Amino acid sequence: MEKLEQLYEGKAKKVFKTDDPQLLIVDYKDDATAFNGLKKGSIAGKGVINNQMSNRLMAKLEKQGVPTHFVQELSERETLVKKVSIVPLEVIIRNISAGSFAKRYGVEEGIVFDAPTIEFSYKNDELGDPLLNSYHALALKLATPQEIEIIKDYSFKVNDFLKAFWAECGVILVDFKLEFGRLADGTIVLADEISPDTCRLWDAKTHEKLDKDRFRRDLGGVEDAYAEIMKRLLDHDAQ
Numbered sequence: 001m002e003k004l005e006q007l008y009e010g011k012a013k014k015v016f017k018t019d020d021p022q023l024l025i026v027d028y029k030d031d032a033t034a035f036n037g038l039k040k041g042s043i044a045g046k047g048v049i050n051n052q053m054s055n056r057l058m059a060k061l062e063k064q065g066v067p068t069h070f071v072q073e074l075s076e077r078e079t080l081v082k083k084v085s086i087v088p089l090e091v092i093i094r095n096i097s098a099g100s101f102a103k104r105y106g107v108e109e110g111i112v113f114d115a116p117t118i119e120f121s122y123k124n125d126e127l128g129d130p131l132l133n134s135y136h137a138l139a140l141k142l143a144t145p146q147e148i149e150i151i152k153d154y155s156f157k158v159n160d161f162l163k164a165f166w167a168e169c170g171v172i173l174v175d176f177k178l179e180f181g182r183l184a185d186g187t188i189v190l191a192d193e194i195s196p197d198t199c200r201l202w203d204a205k206t207h208e209k210l211d212k213d214r215f216r217r218d219l220g221g222v223e224d225a226y227a228e229i230m231k232r233l234l235d236h237d238a239q
């Protein structure tokens, strides 16, 4: 499958057409941004890790009954995916307080919730991805009631699976962001990526951060953290 015209260049990936109108190629970059593009940088090797990690996790999720856009890994940085029309909602699931949750509600990071939380934000860079609830999403016609139910159901399934998977790797899944899309026939599938860019992942013993917070907060050791989390996954899968 060959890359044709570039459709889009985002902050972390480029998206290309292919000769099949139903399929796209995504190409993962090392570019990193935070705080809605205000902080810019590069994380050497990130594109390779995010591509390979996302593909492995999506393949596992397919087996758990969560449909995804993943089709085939083409190279270190490139993957063939099903073309979707992205539902403009960022779905965030949290197991432990961190980041904007801790800030918004004035609590410390690291509070373990009795049950996971779900929140949506409107995927709109100009507006800074504002938080909204499902009623707002319906009012704005971002998705139908049925789609929102499916998205919630899949998101919690993803959490149940990934939480248990990362625990087996000695890693705590703190929170993460998902994006969903519609195939040509309207079927909702998980799209975009699942990577250390989009998840908070803490070492289970030391609570060391093994994700993009090292970049956001200038903690150093960013490349090493990405390499370490990928190694945990590969070691797990090799067992």
Ligand code: ADP
Residues within 6 Å of the ligand: 008, 009, 010, 011, 012, 013, 014, 015, 024, 069, 081, 082, 083, 084, 085, 086, 179, 181, 191, 192, 193
């Ligand atoms: P951003 O747009 O936030 O800068 P990226 O750099 O990751 O993000 O760009 C990838 C873009 O491709 C995102 O807008 C994402 O929603 C979109 N996308 C992800 N998967 C698919 C897919 N299967 N079909 C169409 N678009 C997709």
Ligand code: UDP
Residues within 6 Å of the ligand: 090, 092, 098, 099, 100, 101, 129, 175, 176, 177, 197, 198, 199, 200, 212
């Ligand atoms: N997240 C993301 N993209 C976004 C916003 C958040 O991938 O545009 C992820 C982030 O990596 C974290 C989770 O979603 O794992 C929750 O992020 P939070 O709302 O705490 O926001 P942040 O601290 O990133 O501003």
